[in-house]
Structure formats: structure tokens, C-alpha cells
Amino acid sequence: MDTDKVSVLITVTGIDKPGVTSALFEVLSAHDVELLNVEQVVIRDRLTLGVLVSGASTVADGDPLHAEVTAVIQRLGLDVTIERSQDVPVIAEPSTHTIVVLGRPITPAAFGAVASEVAALGNIDFIRGVSDYPVTGLELRVSVPQEAGADLQANLARVAARQGIDIAVERYSLERRAKRLIVFDVDSTLVQGEVIEM
CATH class of the missing domain: 3.30.70.260 (ACT domain)
Incomplete structure (x- = not known):
């Protein structure tokens, strides 16, 4: 350096x-x-x-x-x-996993539980909101050791069940960034009108 x-x-x-x-x-x-x-x-x-x-x-x-x-x-x-x-930072390694949290609502306790599980295995690198109505969606990019991926998924599955939220975990890649989530409201509880006709 x-x-x-x-x-x-x-x-x-x-x-x-x-x-x-x-x-x-x-x-x-x-x-x-x-x-x-x-x-x-x-x-x-x-x-x-x-x-x-x-x-x-x-x-x-x-x-x-x-x-x-x-x-x-x-x-x-x-x-x-x-x-x-005095230290010039070294470019960090890219994140290993993407976590998407969906809830209506996502309570502070629920998000705190997610953050605690990630902290036990690695680090949260980035957080952004991906939706706010009718459900709140948060995307996290995290870094965990290679061998901890299965533990991360299992631990977050338990958090999802306990907190009443939905959590998706996926390895982070450029291909992942091209994906988009589309939710169809087929019973018209959220969107007035027929989804098929829109």
C-alpha cells in the first residue's frame, strides 16, 4: 500500500x-x-x-x-x-447471498431477528427497500462463509415462521440482479379489476 x-x-x-x-x-x-x-x-x-x-x-x-x-x-x-x-481501503469481496424479506408489516422485532441471524454468521453489506405497498419488501446483500449458506437458510426459515414474514435466500450473482418479483392479486383483494385484463 x-x-x-x-x-x-x-x-x-x-x-x-x-x-x-x-x-x-x-x-x-x-x-x-x-x-x-x-x-x-x-x-x-x-x-x-x-x-x-x-x-x-x-x-x-x-x-x-x-x-x-x-x-x-x-x-x-x-x-x-x-x-x-491513513488506511486506504481494499476493495471488498462481493456479497455472497441476497435476502428478500416481505411482510405486511415487517415489524422492528422481525427485522431485528433477521439481522441477528445474519450477524451470527457474517455481515450485512447493503440494505434497500424494494416495495412499500401493499407489502413491505426489503432486500439485503450479505456476506457469510461458503460453508454457512445452508445454516443461513435454515435459521432464516425459522425466523420467517416465528415472525410471520416471508424470507427468500439466494446466492448473490449478476444473474440474480436481473430478476424481478411479480405478484398477481388473482382474487382482487388489493387491486380493483381483473388482473388478466390489465
Whole structure:
């Protein structure tokens, strides 16, 4: 690892509005930094944007970069924190499994039970909402040891039965990302009208 390099995590939070990401990257593009990761989520108009960059300590950890990022984000009315680390992160291995949790509702206790089972075997890498009405759907990407896949499925099957939710577990792959879930409401309890005619 290049000991002269540092990594910098920039975290932006506040009320979402157009132009936040582009304004931040316009500032970053003026500095000699490498983009390592970007994550963004908006929940009820609240934005959380995380950007991880690396570069020479004189650039990535320098006053000009910090001052310019802070100025542009504060001008937009949002908050920003900038944290440096001497360690430049290694690109992580991809997740091993995808878990989809469906419920009406998914209670905090139910999701906590899912999270506990995953934590006992590995780690949750990513969570996103995939539906909110008429059922709540959450997708998790997780990493567990190769030999723990069967245990993960068995443990989560017990959680599903105990908590009254549906859980699907599948090995994570690019092919998996192309799949979509379609639910037909054949008895018209949720959708008014004939599904066949739609």
C-alpha cells in the first residue's frame, strides 16, 4: 500500500434537493483524488450521501479540499462531515447471498431477528427497500462463509415462521440482479379489476 496515500470519507446529510451530488463532484474533480465508493439514500426527503476518495495526503487531507467541499455543501443548506484515515481501503469481496424479506408489516422485532441471524454468521453489506405497498419488501446483500449458506437458510426459515414474514435466500450473482418479483392479486383483494385484463 502507498503510505503517502490517505482515504477521506465525505458524508453529506440534510433535506434532499437537486444538484447536491453534482455540486460535490464538481469540487472533487478539481482535485487529484481517486473515487473508491459512493452510496446514497433518500428516506422521506432526508438525504444521506457518502463518498469515499483517496489521494496523496497533501491533496486528500489538505485544507483546500476540505474548505471547498464544506463551502459548497453548506451553501446548499446541508451538513457535511469529512473524516480522514491513513488506511486506504481494499476493495471488498462481493456479497455472497441476497435476502428478500416481505411482510405486511415487517415489524422492528422481525427485522431485528433477521439481522441477528445474519450477524451470527457474517455481515450485512447493503440494505434497500424494494416495495412499500401493499407489502413491505426489503432486500439485503450479505456476506457469510461458503460453508454457512445452508445454516443461513435454515435459521432464516425459522425466523420467517416465528415472525410471520416471508424470507427468500439466494446466492448473490449478476444473474440474480436481473430478476424481478411479480405478484398477481388473482382474487382482487388489493387491486380493483381483473388482473388478466390489465
